[in-house]
Amino acid sequence: MEFILYISGKINPLQSVVVLAAAILISSFFGFTKKKVFKKFIIAVGSISLFLAFCLNIYVFISMGAFSDSLLTFGIMQVIEAGIIIFAALNLLFFISAYELNSNHFVKILILLLFSTICAVFIVISENFILMFTSLTIFILTIFQLVTSLNSSVSKTGSYTLRYFLRPALTVILFLFGFSLFYGASDFKNLGQILVSENISNPLTVLGLIIFGVAVYLYFFLFPFQNPYLGLMKRARSSSNSVIWFLYFPAGFFMFLKFSELYSFYIEKSSLYTSVIFIIVTFICMFAANLGAVKTGSIRRIMSFLFLYFIGVFLLNISMFSTGIISKSSMEWLNIAGIFLLVFSFIPIYSVFSRIERDTGSDSIAGIRGFGRSNIYISVNLLIIFLSWSVIALYIIPFGKYFNGMVFSEMGAANMMLLAVIAVVFLFLMVNVFRIISVFYRKPAGGAAEKIIFPKYFYIYITFFTLAILIITVWCLMEISCIETGFMDFKITEFSF
């Protein structure tokens, strides 16, 4: 036991990475197997290793505390981020196992999944520029290999995959250029050093930050650069789409969060014009995403557009911070809450929709018509999950002070614009939600709806997400309404990073 503790102390905070690496090592011995028994064994090894990595990630932080050196940093923020990545990877393992078990490359795909998870964890905990950059590049490489392996049997997706991955390739090249400018501004090796130094106002630092901002914008395929993303999502296999949503996007987002301290320094001091630019960009991204979702009849495209909408929510957080309506810590809190909502709502919704698509053979919204009548339990769960998106309405809470006591005219032009943007994009989101719900409960075109048979574990899976969303929503609402929960001192809304 002492030996294990000694080793654990030496590799701290990479315990979760070591567990995942051990699973890769075991899986590599079965790389070419076609027997289902071995494939199931590898699924078990992968699931256990991811579960262990998830638990170790939390346990190590509680038992050994925060860690920081020249290469890595491991605080409460990193624990949450790595936890989200590992949780998403565990769900991806289920997705891939459900859809690709018969593939000859199944074990290789799982190895790639575990390897990309390790790279994503490295992105989260890296502190040094070299480690940040190489982990991001290798992460994109592994995601590229994972997506191409998953789509190897699908014809005519090649050019779409290519178009998609040339964009993150450009992102890493811009990152390299940005880091070279940071190096010119100071010889510091990490962002924390730049933040506390006098070089933060150096023009090269500012230029580097602008280039990083553009690179991240391109990485997320935001308006008007969404073409390759939508093209691939429409044609690729369901398992490949889930890899992009639940691994590619969160990891990129956590990379962006690393720069948020530096951006906050400038945004805090930004002028009205900068705030207005942020608000306009936010509005365009979120409004256009909703508009696209309303117009299309393809479920995949609807979900892809709505995913872009939720990426736009992070821009909304930045806009609110730039106008001064929320503090920096509130922005960080909202960012993490946003990624939680994204993962906890999109995983169950997409798992159901992809199952329906597989059974009906159609990607059209007409395929879910009458689903609520034939599959009551699953549809009620989806209803709760969809309605949880209405928490976006809580974004008007910071504006409450202008309605209660303070003079409304003191709000300022930027905040008024922001309030209007929140109202419009929220209404459009609700239009999309009610459109999907109404299709659920409409009479099917060809008489009685055919019941889609879901496996029993699927009910447990969906119930888990619904309960998690319900508990967190009720807890937050009780805290906002100042109702004492009584059983725990911890308050979600007062939590700070």
Place this chain on the structure above:
Amino acid sequence: MNFQFIIYFNFLLFLLGIFGIFYSKSIAALFISYQFIIFSAVMNFFSFSNFLYIRSLWDEIFIISGAISIYFLMFCIIYYIYSKLDSLEKKMIYENFRLFRMTRSDWWGEDNQ
């Protein structure tokens, strides 16, 4: 060589790369534009190291690890083009390929390609 001249030259290379990305109509031209930006970044590292920090080891490690990982990614993409795309797709990306192509269907209407 003048430090200022090197910096301006690097920035010019970067702008050439950006222009190429928007203007290029073939995949080869796009990769060449990428090379311009990579080259500009590497030159930045070397010139800053040489003139400002008296040849630090850190930037050399960054360049080596960064270049290896980026070129490995680009190699995989190019290998994918050669091994997986059929002749029709290859013809299309060699002759008519834009990285930032925007179509009406992206926001308005179905994607029926």
